[in-house]
Amino acid sequence: MFIAMGRAPPFFANLYSASVTCRFASRQVNGRQERLNRMANWKTNMDTIPLHTVLIASDHTENASALETLFQQRNCIVLSETTVTNALQTARLVGPSLMLVDMILPKEKRNSLLKELRIASRGPIILITSANTVDEVLEANRAGADECLVKPVNPAVLVVKAMAWLGHGQRRRYMTGPLSTNPAV
16 A cells, blocks of 8 residues: 555665665666676575585584574574484485584494484584593594584584584595504504
8 A cells, every 4th residue: 555655664664765776776877787786686695595404413402402593693504303313314314514413322322323424424423422531532433423522512612613514515534544542553
């Protein structure tokens, strides 16, 4: 009703006047402004396309929702799972760019989860663990984790490390030989 009469409703007033101004400006400059508007629209649309898919496997729902928000702010598609079977199924179906595992599991079950995730997807795996020794961290690395962060984890550090792994584009192996805690080896 408002637009038919040539007026915009109050909450659309700024949007309506801006679109009318752009439309008239694009006609006034013989196509140059129109090309610039198309380029601006293309750039704006490209900036909002999510580039990466992140799978968060966490049995802590509060932590998972906070991590979801952090990754969504960085323009990632975030999938969150609370059980091992659902996490494996999602990893097989989607093939996420990054997998973040924050589950309290016995060592054997955790290692088998990491191995299965490694088979399911090529994306890096970041494990958040409460490991007490270096041997536990090395064991998780052997099982398939690319990065192990020991709790408590600073969210800023987690996001920086995750974005660095995503920036690599694919999983890279820096060490070719077996891992050892003995510095002489």
